[in-house]
Amino acid sequence: MTQRLPLIIFALVMAVIPLVPGIPPFWIVLLDNIGLAALVAMGLVLLTGVGGLTSFGQAAFCGFGAYTTAVLTTAYGVSPWLTLPASLLVSGIAAVLLGLVTVRLSGHYLPLGTIAWGIGLFYLFSKLEFLGRNDGISGIPPLSIGAFKMLSPDTIYYAIWVAVLLSALLTMNLLDSRTGRAIRALRRGHVAAEAFGVQTPRAKLLVFIYAAVLAGLSGWLYAHFQRAANPTPFGAQAGIEYLFIAVVGGAGYVWGGVLGAAIVVILKEVLQSYLPYIFGGQSQLETIVFGIMLVLLLQLAPQGVWPWLMSKLPFKPTRKTPDTSVKLEHRERAPGTSPVLLHIEKARKQFGGVLAVNDVSFDVNAREIVALIGPNGAGKSTTFNLITGVLAATGGKIFVQGKEVENAPPQEVVKLGVSRTFQHVKLVPDMTVLENVAIGAHLRGNSGAIASMLRLDRADEAKLLAEAARQIARVGLSDQIDQLAGSLSLGQQRIVEIARALCVDPMLLLLDEPAAGLRHMEKQRLAALLRQLRDGGMSVLLVEHDMGFVMDLADRIVVLDFGTKIAEGTPAAIKRNPDVIKAYLGAAA
Secondary structure (H helix, E strand, O other): OOOOHHHHHHHHHHHHHHHOOOOOHHHHHHHHHHHHHHHHHHHHHHHHHHOOOOOOOHHHHHHHHHHHHHHHHHHOOOOHHHHHHHHHHHHHHHHHHHHHHHOOOOOOHHHHHHHHHHHHHHHHHHHOHHHOHHHOEEOOOOOEEOOEEOOOHHHHHHHHHHHHHHHHHHHHHHHOOHHHHHHHHHHHOHHHHHHOOOOHHHHHHHHHHHHHHHHHHHHHHHHHHHOEEOOHHHOHHHHHHHHHHHHHHOOOOHHHHHHHHHHHHHHHHHHHHHHHHHHOOOOHHHHHHHHHHHHHHHHHOOOOHHHHHHHHOOOOOOOOOOOOOOOOOOOOOOOOOOOEEEEEEEEEEEEOOEEEEEEEEEEEEOOOEEEEEOOOOOOHHHHHHHHHOOOOOOEEEEEEOOEEOOOOOHHHHHHOOEEEOOOOOOOOOOOEHHHHHHHOOHHHOOOOHHHHHOOOOHHHHHHHHHHHHHHHHHOOOHHHOOOEHHHOOHHHHHHHHHHHHHOOOOOEEEEEOOOOOOOHHHHHHHHHHHHHHHHOOOEEEEEOOOHHHHHHHOOEEEEEEOOEEEEEEOHHHHHHOHHHHHHHHOOOO
């Protein structure tokens, strides 16, 4: 089953429905409303379900789309079709202005921020004279093609659903791309995404604008469907409802947005129709019953109805196996011929009164495996974070291939050929192994969002996926290539992280506890792989607590204790060093 088969089937079904003899006009109205809600929900799928940015303010962007066409058509006599790009542009500009502030927020401040400007824009719409204040704007002309005017629900039906289907296609194309993987990586936090070159502020703003444009498109269609625009449909309650739609349908799934719209719109209509007969017209009960039914639905399908339904099907969507004969060019390396790849000189990192790294100095040379060891809290992972730009150094110097990087962002450090794994695994659990590993090749691709949506990135995408498949085979996980990363054991997830790091085409590979969770034979295979990488010209700096693994593998060992380097030398020398024995290895060593 291909990923686009549901789109083809759905398009055929929706095209036939209005042609069915005797179909009630009310059903067409209901389908029109479902389509309008689905457009907004699809944007929220990308923004909230995929990108991890919760927004309660999407209804305001519908308002921008609706009011733009309302003003241009009624006050200036502009053709409705010519107002479409204007409506999308105004929604996009509003998203840029709001997004530059909003996407910088984190935690609960982000949704609170969207509630704040959502309410503010609702009151703005209701107070501006040229927007008609609370009464809004009426007399908006219908959409037309030549002499044919879309005056009725069944005539505008096709315009709405063509927009929905095209938006679904573009959204799926975007998700199935280099840019889409970068957006999906945002859910695991910015640290992992930035370690592979993703510009996280830009990615967040991109998905924020995309969701706003879809909402603006919905607002434009709504204005010509209702032939009027007033503030009521663009308030905070509508914004919350749109988020409910995405969550109920399945916040991480494009078709979940469409299904969620159908469920919520139909449920609301049923409750509005029948509750007054049951409870004597007490309208407030509609909201209570509506909420209870949504909670019960999410109890049945916590991830949303769409993924729940897909899990019940006997077949699963499949992806074509990458053609590994397609070669990806090596990423440009930083110039420099020094045998010293990494030079750390009196690096220091202080958190308040705690000195986590205290004047640490050491080098990593070309074709060398160096182990960084020490007790818990010795500063090993903090040193990794200083090298890769996750943390800015308080003092000292760090050079990669002769370039100073102690205050460089992670996206610049990775360009110099430095890649890493993490102490705590940072994979995206609901992405496949192939998709997770391909994130590592982000900087080696060139396609952008527009090219991805239009499927103009296929040659570039084939090379990135082929490289990811090669690295997965290199670490011995080809049988798991299409499995979700979250379904793997901890040890396998660590190996996937190594494959992702190798996709960078690094000169220096930083591994944070790579052997943790591995069985003996897996450790042996990992050690053989690291030796192979070293012999092939790569350098490795690893943090590890398995001393047997370290002593057999490392060419040189650096020992930290309470943030200070206490020893450096060959494994044999480190074993005999009294300071190391006392601080870490113990007398048995």
